[in-house]
Amino acid sequence: MERGVKECCGLNFKSVSFGELFFNKTMLFAYLLLAVGVVGWFQLYGLRFGHEFVNTTDLVNAGADHSRMMAEALKEQIFNMHHIEEVPRQEPWGIFVAQYTYLLYGGSALIFLVALAELIGLHIAHKASAALMTLGISLALGGMASIASDWGNPLNIYWMILNPQPQSGMWMMLPLYSVYIPFTFIEIYFLMTNKRELAKKLALPLVVIGLGIDIAEFYIQGILFQLNDARHLWVDFPALWVYFLVTGALTGVAFGMIYAGLALKNKEWYGELKDVLRKAAIVLIVLVAIYEAIAGFGKIGEAPFTTMFYGYVIVGLVLPLLLFFAKQDFLASVLVAIGTFGARELFVYGGNAEPMTNRFGMGPEAFSTYNVAELEKVIYEAPHSMEVMVIIACLGLGIAIFKLLDTLLDVSNQPH
Amino acid sequence: MANYAMALEYQNCIDCRACEVACKDENGVMIGADKQRIWVGVVEGGKTLADMFVNFYPSQCNHCIDAPCVTVCPTGASHFVEGGIVKVDYDMCIICKGCMEACPYEARFVDETRHAVDKCTFCDGRIQEYGTTACSATCPTKVRTFGDIDDENSDIRKRLEGREFFVLKENEDTLPKLFYLAPEDEQVRKRTMGEGIKLHTWDNFAKQYKEATAKRREEWKEA
Numbered sequence: 001m002e003r004g005v006k007e008c009c010g011l012n013f014k015s016v017s018f019g020e021l022f023f024n025k026t027m028l029f030a031y032l033l034l035a036v037g038v039v040g041w042f043q044l045y046g047l048r049f050g051h052e053f054v055n056t057t058d059l060v061n062a063g064a065d066h067s068r069m070m071a072e073a074l075k076e077q078i079f080n081m082h083h084i085e086e087v088p089r090q091e092p093w094g095i096f097v098a099q100y101t102y103l104l105y106g107g108s109a110l111i112f113l114v115a116l117a118e119l120i121g122l123h124i125a126h127k128a129s130a131a132l133m134t135l136g137i138s139l140a141l142g143g144m145a146s147i148a149s150d151w152g153n154p155l156n157i158y159w160m161i162l163n164p165q166p167q168s169g170m171w172m173m174l175p176l177y178s179v180y181i182p183f184t185f186i187e188i189y190f191l192m193t194n195k196r197e198l199a200k201k202l203a204l205p206l207v208v209i210g211l212g213i214d215i216a217e218f219y220i221q222g223i224l225f226q227l228n229d230a231r232h233l234w235v236d237f238p239a240l241w242v243y244f245l246v247t248g249a250l251t252g253v254a255f256g257m258i259y260a261g262l263a264l265k266n267k268e269w270y271g272e273l274k275d276v277l278r279k280a281a282i283v284l285i286v287l288v289a290i291y292e293a294i295a296g297f298g299k300i301g302e303a304p305f306t307t308m309f310y311g312y313v314i315v316g317l318v319l320p321l322l323l324f325f326a327k328q329d330f331l332a333s334v335l336v337a338i339g340t341f342g343a344r345e346l347f348v349y350g351g352n353a354e355p356m357t358n359r360f361g362m363g364p365e366a367f368s369t370y371n372v373a374e375l376e377k378v379i380y381e382a383p384h385s386m387e388v389m390v391i392i393a394c395l396g397l398g399i400a401i402f403k404l405l406d407t408l409l410d411v412s413n414q415p416h
Numbered sequence: 417m418a419n420y421a422m423a424l425e426y427q428n429c430i431d432c433r434a435c436e437v438a439c440k441d442e443n444g445v446m447i448g449a450d451k452q453r454i455w456v457g458v459v460e461g462g463k464t465l466a467d468m469f470v471n472f473y474p475s476q477c478n479h480c481i482d483a484p485c486v487t488v489c490p491t492g493a494s495h496f497v498e499g500g501i502v503k504v505d506y507d508m509c510i511i512c513k514g515c516m517e518a519c520p521y522e523a524r525f526v527d528e529t530r531h532a533v534d535k536c537t538f539c540d541g542r543i544q545e546y547g548t549t550a551c552s553a554t555c556p557t558k559v560r561t562f563g564d565i566d567d568e569n570s571d572i573r574k575r576l577e578g579r580e581f582f583v584l585k586e587n588e589d590t591l592p593k594l595f596y597l598a599p600e601d602e603q604v605r606k607r608t609m610g611e612g613i614k615l616h617t618w619d620n621f622a623k624q625y626k627e628a629t630a631k632r633r634e635e636w637k638e639a
Contacts, residue, residue, distance in 0.1 A: 053528040057444035087526040089450050092516035152511025153531050159491035159508045170514050171490035227488050229588050230520030352517075 010193035014410055021407050030400035037393015041149065043386035047086055048152060086152070088381050091352050095345065095383035096150035099391040100143045102251060102344040103398060105221070105244050107139030110252025111184055112214040112245070113280065119207045124272045128264070130191040132256050134411045135402055137184045139255060142398025144177075149390050169224035176220050180213055192409060218245045231351040238295050246291060247343055250284040250316075253277055254336035261330040263412055278324050281336065285321045292317075305350050312342035349380060417636070418564040419629055420479070420499040420538055421593035422549075423575045427604055428557040429472035431456050435551035435560070442539055442550035446527045453477070453523075453536040454551055461607075471608045474559055476551070477502060477523035477536035478584065478592030481628045485515035485524065486635075493532070497639040499564075500593065500629065501540050506532035520588045538562070540639055565593070565625070573618070580615040591628050 004015040021027075054062075054072045062070040088094075114132045117125035148154060165171040187210050190199045222241030225234040237243055257277045264270050292313065316339015323332035406412055439445060439454050454476035462468035483502045486494045493508035494515050504515075509532035516524045516533060527534035539549040543562070546553065552560040563572035572595075580598040598615055599605045 048528070048531070051528070053446060055444045055446045055527075055529045056440040058529070059447060060441075086528065087511075087513060087516075089516070089522065089525050092513035150512075152526065153509060156491065156508060156510045159493070159510070163492040163508070165490055165492050168488050168490045168514070170488065170512060174490075227484070228517045229484055229590075230585070231517065 007194065010195045011189065011409060012192075012194065013408055016407055021404065024403070024407065026403040027400060030396045030403060033396025034393045034400065036389045037396065040386040040389025040393065044086075044149060044390065047386075091349065091381060093150075093348050093352065095348075095387045095391055096146050098341070098344040098348045099394055100147040100150075101221075101244070101348070102341050103139045103143030103146065103394065105143075105218070105248030105344075106251030106255055106340070107136040107141075107143065107398075108180075108214060108217055108252075109245055109248030109250075110136035110139070110256055111187075112211065113249055113252060115187070115207050115210045115214065117276075118203070119211065122276065124269060124276050127267075127269050128260075128273050130188060131259070131264070131406070131411045133184065133188050133191065134405050134409075135255060135259050136252060137181070137188070138398045138402035138405070139252075140181075140184075141401055142394045142396075145397050146391055146394040149394075169220060169227050172220045172223070176217055180217055183210065183213055188411075192411065215241075215245075218242075218248070225351065228351075233347075233353070234351045236295075243291055243295075246284060246287050247340060250281065250288055250336060251340040253281045253284060254320075254333040254340070257281065257329055257333035258337065261333070263406075274329055278327070278329055281332070282321065282324050285317050285324075285336075289313075289317055305346060305353070308342060308346045308349075312339050312346055315339035316343060353380075417633070418499045419566040419593075420501060420543070420562065421565045421572060421595065422476075422538075422552070423561045423572050423581065423595045423597055424474055425557075425559050425561070425575075425597050426473055427597075427599040427601075427608065428559045429456060429474050430557055431458065431470075431472045432556060434554045434556060435474060438550040438554035439536075439539075442542060443537070445534070446529050451525055451527065451534075453534065469607050475521065475523075475584070475594065477519075478521050478590065478594045479536075479538060480590035480592045481625065481632055482589065482591050484518040484520070484588075484590060488514040488518040490514065496632065496636045497540065498636050499538070499540070499543075499639070500632070500636060501538045501639075502535070503537050503540065504533055504535060506530045506534075509533050520585045520590060521592070544639075566629075576618045580617055581621075582609070582613050582615055586614060591625060 005012045006015060007013070052068070052072050059070065062068075111133050114125060114129045114136065118129055151157070160171055160174050187206055190202055190206055193199050218241040221244050222239070225231070226237075226240055229235055234240065257274070260270065260273055260277065264273065267273075315335055317336075320332040320336045320339070323329075323335065433456055435454055436452060436456070439452075440447075443453065445451060445453055454474070457473035457475060459471045459473070460469070461471070479500060479502050481500065483494070483496070486496060486502060489495075490512060491508045491510055493505045493510075495503060495505065497503050511526055511531070511533060513526070513533070516526075524533050524535045526532075539551075542548075542550060548562045549560070552562045561572045561575050563570035565572055565576070567573060575597065576595055579600075581595040582598060583592045583595060585592070599608060
């Protein structure tokens with residue numbers, strides 16, 4: 001055993017100082033992102049719980065004694081203070097959900113791909129699997145932090161346990177992630193444990209079960225969106241869970257490539273890993289492009305989604321494909337990471353366009369037809385700055401979780 | 417057990433919005449133009465002075481028999497109560513906003529004073545005492561007729577049996593319980609309904625509603 005390493009429960013923990021653990025360059029970068037988020041979270045929770053919202057009962061009561069309620073109500077009415085409304089009615093799910101789907105699907109799909117590579121016995125998988133799986137679960141946890149910020153009243157979540165609603169896609173996530181997250185850590189444990197004999201015996205069943213759980217996860221995520229019959233874009237997407245898996249895998253591979261470019265450059269197997277990731281990225285870009293061509297967002301065909309759609313196609317698919325062929329892997333992966341976030345934004349906001357465009361009116365009120373062009377301003381509102389700050393922090397949280405695990409367990413240097 | 421619904425003579429609406437005010441006053445709804453349990457939609461049209469028009473579309477939660485908002489709720493906060501009214505238990509709501517996404521009628525909003533999603537309740541407390549909702553009671557042109565569609569002698573049944581009507585977004589299969597009475601005047605009908613709206617009579621519509629209600633009735637909780 002190396003010096004400075006302590007074994008516990010079959011894992012080798014590095015002995016690191018407090019400063020090495022919490023104040024290395026990566027952690028400082030993560031803190032910077034988290035600090036941005038603190039401002040956002042402060043604003044968000046200040047708005048939810050610190051703001052004195054007024055209803056008509058308050059107003060009637062306030063009328064008698066000219067209390068502050070009256071002033072608040074008048075202010076809200078006179079100045080039409082939209083920013084005090086945390087959730088625009090026309091966009092119940094916004095950038096938090098876009099970020100959640102982005103990081104969670106990206107992370108989960110990366111775990112899925114690593115498990116698949118292990119199953120087919122890909123040589124490089126044995127070297128990089130612990131690191132990439134840890135990266136995957138860190139991204140997933142960052143995504144979950146984003147959605148946790150979106151809940152207006154997280155404390156009431158215990159009702160999900162007390163009053164189960166198995167018909168609800170959202171409720172299904174409770175048992176799903178109660179299994180998924182611990183299981184992924186078990187997979188990572190057996191990739192890194194010193195108990196090699198046991199790990200070898202369990203490797204195949206673990207990988208197979210892991211793949212099954214990953215597919216179940218994407219299937220349930222598909223149901224979550226497809227239960228919303230009124231949102232035609234989500235419902236009409238064929239095999240939505242496959243779309244999530246393919247696009248998530250592209251995001252995951254991009255993050256894997258970025259991580260490899262930053263942290264694994266000195267490894268002798270870096271070139272081999274890069275080749276595999278590049279090939280995977282090219283195949284995935286082609287698959288996503290086919291999906292988008294057949295069933296994609298182009299069918300909305302109206303501003304502002306046309307701009308968002310082609311922006312995502314160019315930045316997330318076309319340019320990276322050219323760059324991957326030119327072996328500019330790092331830049332290509334950064335563009336994929338940016339572009340696929342655009343895809344998630346487009347998916348969430350595009351889905352919201354229906355039926356919010358036709359709350360009133362003649363004809364469409366009965367038929368749910370798209371009439372986006374006339375109501376562009378109604379159906380798209382740029383995310384509030386506090387929301388943007390929170391999602392930046394969620395990425396920072398994912399980086400911090402990964403770095404802490406890497407510093408303690410040295411996941412990047414697992415000998416196999 | 418009653419099965420509450422509403423018929424809307426929407427051609428009578430004059431956009432006075434007394435219904436909105438009455439609703440807010442009766443139910444203590446949050447201040448703000450977008451924090452409404454009920455609303456009046458406005459569509460203007462026509463190209464020349466000769467054919468210009470303004471249509472008003474009063475609307476609210478449709479209290480669907482197969483309400484998608486109830487299906488997607490992860491905590492059971494959205495639920496049915498007696499009378500087939502869809503309600504939200506504020507104490508159980510986590511504001512995941514799944515119900516807002518699922519609702520085809522944009523009938524829900526976040527009430528920050530309650531820290532929960534809010535919506536029309538058909539004035540379920542008031543109807544026990546007065547037999548009708550605040551919006552129905554206050555309307556000066558009697559747009560809304562509220563009542564029990566299972567009761568053959570109710571005003572709403574009589575209106576529906578005597579007129580053609582349509583429902584909103586029928587293709588969503590939610591079986592909504594707001595029935596829009598088709599204007600009898602051909603010009604008004606053409607001007608307000610657009611093309612292709614499917615009209616129904618109570619005789620051809622009642623069967624599927626009765627069957628769907630019978631299936632769902634066991635989910636109705638005590639109010």
